[in-house]
Amino acid sequence: MPTASAPEDLWLRNFRPAPDAPVRLACFPHAGGSASFYFPMAGPLAQDADVFAVQYPGRQDRRSEPVATDITVLADEVADRLAARADGRPLALFGHSMGSLVAFEVAxxxxxxxxxxxxxxxxxxxxxxxxxxxxxxxxTDEGVIEELRELSGTDSGLLGDEEIIRMILPAVRGDYQAVETYLRTTTARLTCPVLALVGDSDPRVEPDTMRPWADHTTAGFDLxxxxxxxxxxxxxxxxxxAAVRECLSTLSVSR
Incomplete structure (x- = not known):
């Protein structure tokens, strides 16, 4: 099990510290996900970015904490911590699924x-x-588990283990509440470029629903x-x- 370099920081995990990398990259997990989801990315990107993975409360070593059921609450917390770690290097954000919304609000x-x-x-x-x-x-619990199976984000063997199910369901339900009650009524106009990625057979997200991310930036957009x-x-x-590296390579060092 990977461990963070700064265990005292409950929110940001730096599995592969790269203080000499030109860019910082903060990664935000999906609903029910944890910081360790991004552990496989940290090593390959070490030459390109100092990778931080966000750990939401209510899972893994934060399992005893209440799950945050509001995207804006999560964004407030993470924004504070990223601001505190600012060191002059450009900061990029990467979010998958629910993590995209949290990253967007942090930006x-x-x-x-x-x-x-x-x-x-x-x-x-x-x-x-x-x-x-x-x-x-x-x-019902069975309905939530069926959704996870359809998305194929959790090993099907784990979903047959009642102990594992009891451990992950509170976080999954809380995360889905955060996502399903989130509503952005105004269009935020970020000044940074936005890169959107999607699978061509995603059962929940069609590519055409990713294109309107372009409406939330005054800079470049790519899908x-x-x-x-x-x-x-x-x-x-x-x-x-490769897509992440290409995006990060365009960022100028502002030290």
């Missing part, structure tokens, strides 16, 4: 503070102003459609890393 907050991020990479999540009225949070479902980034890791 908005940092920009309001006069410290805009240099790039936002969103993955597997329709644009924030496109509300769909999902109700997964109200389903990359990769092979796979909602968790395409596991099987297509090489393609994802």
């Amino acid at each position: 908005d907050r940092l920009q309001d503070r006069g410290a805009p991020v240099s790039a936002l990479i969103v993955s597997g999540r329709r644009a924030p102003h496109l509300y769909r009225g999902d109700d997964i949070r109200t389903r 990359r459609i990769l092979s796979g479902g909602h968790f395409y980034l596991i099987e297509e890791q090489a393609a994802v890393l």
Whole structure:
């Protein structure tokens, strides 16, 4: 099990410290996910970025804490911590699914503070102003588990283990409540470029629902459609890393 270099920081995990890398990259997990989801990315990107993974409360070593059921609350907390770690290097944000919404709100907050991020990479999540009225949070345990199986984000063997299910369901339900009650009524105009990634067979996110992310930036926008479902980034890791590297390579060092 990977461990963070700064265990005292409950929110940000730096699995592979790269203080000499030209850019910082903060990664935001999906609903039910944890910081360790991004452990496989930290090593390959060490030459390109100092990678931090966000650990939401209510899972793994934070399991005893209440799950945050509001995207804006999560964004407030993470924005504070990223601001405290600012060191002059450009900061990019990467979020998958629910993590895209949290990353977007963090970018908005940092920009309001006069410290805009240099790039936002969103993955597997329709644009924030496109509300769909999902109700997964109200389903029975079996219904929630079926949703996880359909998305293929959790090992099917683990979903057959009652002890594991009891451990992850509170975080999953809380995260789905945060996502399903989130509504962006205004269009935030970020000043950083936005890169959107999506799988071509995602059962929940069609590429056309990713294109309106362009409405949330005054800078450049690019959409990359990769092979796979909602968790395409596991099987297509090489393609994802290449897209991330390309995005980060355009950021100028501001030290």
